Amino acid sequence: MQDIALNRENLSQSSGNIKSFLLFLYLSEYFVFAFLFDNPIILVLLFILLIIIICIFKIQKKIAMLSRMILIISLFMMLISTLLNPSGDHVIFSLWEPKHFFPIINITIENLVGTGINILRLCIVLYCFGIFNILIDNDDLLRILMKLHIPHKIILLITLSLKFFPLLNRDFNHLQDINKLRRYSIEPNKKNRRSDIRIKGEILLPLLTNSLERSIQIAQALDVRAFGYSKKRTNFFQYKISKFDIIAIINLILLGSGVIHLWIIGLLEFSVYPSISSSILTQLDLFTILFLFVLNLFLILYFSFSKKDFQEEFND
Amino acid sequence: MIKISNFTFQYNSSPNPILTNINLKIKSGEFVLLLGSSGSGKSTLLRALNGLIPHFFGGIYKGEIIIDDKNPIQYPPNQLAQKIGYIFQNPDNQLLMEKVFSELIFGLENLGFSRDVIEDRVKYQISRFNLVPILNQKTYNLSGGQKQIVALASILAMSPKILLLDEPTSELDPFARAHFLQNLFNLHATHQYTIIMIEHNIEHVIDYIDRIIYLEHGKIIFNGIPKQFFNQFAENSMIPTTSLIKLAYQVKKYENRNNNYLKNEYLPLNTQQFSSEFSDFFLARQEKILFNFQNPLNYKQECNNSTNYRLNVKNLELSYTLTIPILQNISFSGCSHEIICIMGKNGCGKTTLLKSIAGLIHPTNGTIKISIDKKENASDFQSTSQISLVFQNPSIQFYRDSVYEELDAQLLPFCNSKLERDKRIENILDFFDLKQFKLQYPRYLSLGEQQRLALGCALITEPAILLLDEPTHGMDQKQKVRLLQYIERIKEKGCLILIATHDLELVSSIASKILYLEDKKIKWQGIPQEILPYYTPFTTEINSAMNLIFQRPTPFLTVENVIEVFMDDAKECFEQNVMDVL
Numbered sequence: 001m002q003d004i005a006l007n008r009e010n011l012s013q014s015s016g017n018i019k020s021f022l023l024f025l026y027l028s029e030y031f032v033f034a035f036l037f038d039n040p041i042i043l044v045l046l047f048i049l050l051i052i053i054i055c056i057f058k059i060q061k062k063i064a065m066l067s068r069m070i071l072i073i074s075l076f077m078m079l080i081s082t083l084l085n086p087s088g089d090h091v092i093f094s095l096w097e098p099k100h101f102f103p104i105i106n107i108t109i110e111n112l113v114g115t116g117i118n119i120l121r122l123c124i125v126l127y128c129f130g131i132f133n134i135l136i137d138n139d140d141l142l143r144i145l146m147k148l149h150i151p152h153k154i155i156l157l158i159t160l161s162l163k164f165f166p167l168l169n170r171d172f173n174h175l176q177d178i179n180k181l182r183r184y185s186i187e188p189n190k191k192n193r194r195s196d197i198r199i200k201g202e203i204l205l206p207l208l209t210n211s212l213e214r215s216i217q218i219a220q221a222l223d224v225r226a227f228g229y230s231k232k233r234t235n236f237f238q239y240k241i242s243k244f245d246i247i248a249i250i251n252l253i254l255l256g257s258g259v260i261h262l263w264i265i266g267l268l269e270f271s272v273y274p275s276i277s278s279s280i281l282t283q284l285d286l287f288t289i290l291f292l293f294v295l296n297l298f299l300i301l302y303f304s305f306s307k308k309d310f311q312e313e314f315n316d
Numbered sequence: 317m318i319k320i321s322n323f324t325f326q327y328n329s330s331p332n333p334i335l336t337n338i339n340l341k342i343k344s345g346e347f348v349l350l351l352g353s354s355g356s357g358k359s360t361l362l363r364a365l366n367g368l369i370p371h372f373f374g375g376i377y378k379g380e381i382i383i384d385d386k387n388p389i390q391y392p393p394n395q396l397a398q399k400i401g402y403i404f405q406n407p408d409n410q411l412l413m414e415k416v417f418s419e420l421i422f423g424l425e426n427l428g429f430s431r432d433v434i435e436d437r438v439k440y441q442i443s444r445f446n447l448v449p450i451l452n453q454k455t456y457n458l459s460g461g462q463k464q465i466v467a468l469a470s471i472l473a474m475s476p477k478i479l480l481l482d483e484p485t486s487e488l489d490p491f492a493r494a495h496f497l498q499n500l501f502n503l504h505a506t507h508q509y510t511i512i513m514i515e516h517n518i519e520h521v522i523d524y525i526d527r528i529i530y531l532e533h534g535k536i537i538f539n540g541i542p543k544q545f546f547n548q549f550a551e552n553s554m555i556p557t558t559s560l561i562k563l564a565y566q567v568k569k570y571e572n573r574n575n576n577y578l579k580n581e582y583l584p585l586n587t588q589q590f591s592s593e594f595s596d597f598f599l600a601r602q603e604k605i606l607f608n609f610q611n612p613l614n615y616k617q618e619c620n621n622s623t624n625y626r627l628n629v630k631n632l633e634l635s636y637t638l639t640i641p642i643l644q645n646i647s648f649s650g651c652s653h654e655i656i657c658i659m660g661k662n663g664c665g666k667t668t669l670l671k672s673i674a675g676l677i678h679p680t681n682g683t684i685k686i687s688i689d690k691k692e693n694a695s696d697f698q699s700t701s702q703i704s705l706v707f708q709n710p711s712i713q714f715y716r717d718s719v720y721e722e723l724d725a726q727l728l729p730f731c732n733s734k735l736e737r738d739k740r741i742e743n744i745l746d747f748f749d750l751k752q753f754k755l756q757y758p759r760y761l762s763l764g765e766q767q768r769l770a771l772g773c774a775l776i777t778e779p780a781i782l783l784l785d786e787p788t789h790g791m792d793q794k795q796k797v798r799l800l801q802y803i804e805r806i807k808e809k810g811c812l813i814l815i816a817t818h819d820l821e822l823v824s825s826i827a828s829k830i831l832y833l834e835d836k837k838i839k840w841q842g843i844p845q846e847i848l849p850y851y852t853p854f855t856t857e858i859n860s861a862m863n864l865i866f867q868r869p870t871p872f873l874t875v876e877n878v879i880e881v882f883m884d885d886a887k888e889c890f891e892q893n894v895m896d897v898l
Contacts, residue, residue, distance in 0.1 A: 139415055174707065175712065177676050177707075178713045180676060181703075181704065181705055182726060206711075206712055210712055217409035219372075220368060220372060220404075221410045221411075221412055222412060223368065223372060223392070224397055224401075224402040225412065225470070225471075226397035226423050227394055229397065229426050229427055230428050232428045233425055233426055233428055234425045234428050234431065234434065238431075
């Protein structure tokens, strides 16, 4: 047998470690916070913190494509909101008098702030997904979920989705090519909306059928690889938890539970309609935000020192 | 030991049983080849053996299967995984983890082995398949061959006694296929695994198998040693065989023209046996080959006039990202009535080249010029499609309710007249023998019928250039022969056909020209007889045998080539045989 200079420590370097899972939890908290709060200051802070993470890991180029998409969606949101949402007390510009039968185009400060909040929220959610996709090793995530004895049906579901979406994307591109060859376009067709919608609807059927077939095959593959064979699953990689990891875990728990508590008691509440809350933040709010910011900074510092543990292409 | 008694299975969705009254015994250490046309129940039998039936696929289950005293009905697939390894046709569907190493240990972790055992077993597989260079790579970045090897290694790490392989090489190029099969044969020779394998390309495995089980319509038609199989069915051209056996049968028949063919005589199965048995026959007719070497078998390039082209590709460069090109400096031309086969390893850029010719990928450099004849009587057409592309998996592209609607949708952007469209649809249905399926849901058609419909969709707009991506993928012998006939007929209509393929039989039978892609460039370009005999993994079995007999490279690639030169008076008889297949 060929001599292989591999030992368990060497092999374990081929995969990440507990930090992937902690980053996953951290991003999940951001995801939840983005939906819990309307307060623009909180959202701006979350956004800035995500930008800091992106800069630390030097993944700006990979995120740039996502940013372009967000920009397009934002413009679209702004337009829709301006045209269809006339709410708000402070009118900046109005096209028709309210007595008219037609929809009113009313641009209000509240409307603009509300849209801005939604755009920020979208940015946070999509950036969380972006960072997750780029930095987190799926293998690590699955392994840790298994170690945590998450029910194997949930892990199966996660495995399926991790494999499912890239394959769905590939199938969609394939169908797009076929339709281009048939001279149908999946791109929006301004001239014939009805046929456009019909063609898109028709594509869904083969796309879903193929995806379903693929999920069945992935589930079969899990079965033939003894997934769910026994409750005593071995974890080849032993995760060494350092003092910093423990502090990070405590930090994550504090951050998560603290923010949810504040949300329950309504401390960081902010309302946009009918008019923007007069006082955005109280002194207590400010103190709380500062505290959470410090917690966050520690976590970011912790992740930045663990850069080498994330996916190897970002270390190159 | 595997024992199957009176096994019958019917899927819930199927009106008839897919397998009927199967009785079978397979001893430990046997290497069994499962043969049969598409839909004959081969994959179903494998699924029943590893417990996917009935635990994953429900249906009516009768009879009994016993594998080393275990009945799969009582054990779900994950409980049988340690005993039975299953390799899928498409490795993309088998690989579950992101990195190679994680993939290798996944099964062992599930089985709950200690870390030491996992480490030992994985190290052994890494060394056996030389996986060190790719250990830290992501599985989706591997080539098709590497993926299949990783799939095999991760299954073998679980130390199964039985290996079930469902067309494991159908996605692989000849290099990768040879590498994969060599590994498999070594495993069988050294470790005596029981292997049950489905494979349409028999010639690659024939030397290593102990037994052939031939299924047709869910029943076992033959169960015995390969020599017996080919002798018993030598006269039946519907049964899958190798080109070498086909030729051996023809030579024997030719030699015994005046006597009856002796059934007791075994046919040679490999090139060595063939050359030792027939070298006298061919060497005695050397003058024929010498004559034909001077005028090599009427293989002439039809597109010798540079102005008579339909497609002219010059200095083409293609890339998905701005920095890394996939193909560079690609130049070639093709004219009507020509079939150009594009070959090369998995991931060398064959499909990318076809896509760029179809206009789906814009070249970063170079030009693609297409010239078409102006069609007469095309007044009803708003514009005519110049190029059609048929993708590897035809079923993905169908989303209409019937074959008729699918063809009509294809034609609609080009033709407003319902009358004209109906006329063309009828012609296409006639041409591809799809009339009886006119109102059938396209996804319910068999693979061969789907491929014909995809070709019909591509041809209904009368393109000047037809691009086919792996058209014979997953097809059995019968479907393949039929497809070749259609391709020939399309060529006769004046179409330039470009085919990206690994299928040597297809290439040697119909290619006017081969483009071989390697290192992002066209490495070889020429007629098959100029290229194939000189490059071992791309040589056909017939060519290897003839080269061995004459001790030099010969231009014979197919059975037809040999018959044409050596047995020209038996040619008609052979052609009749081919027609029987259809």
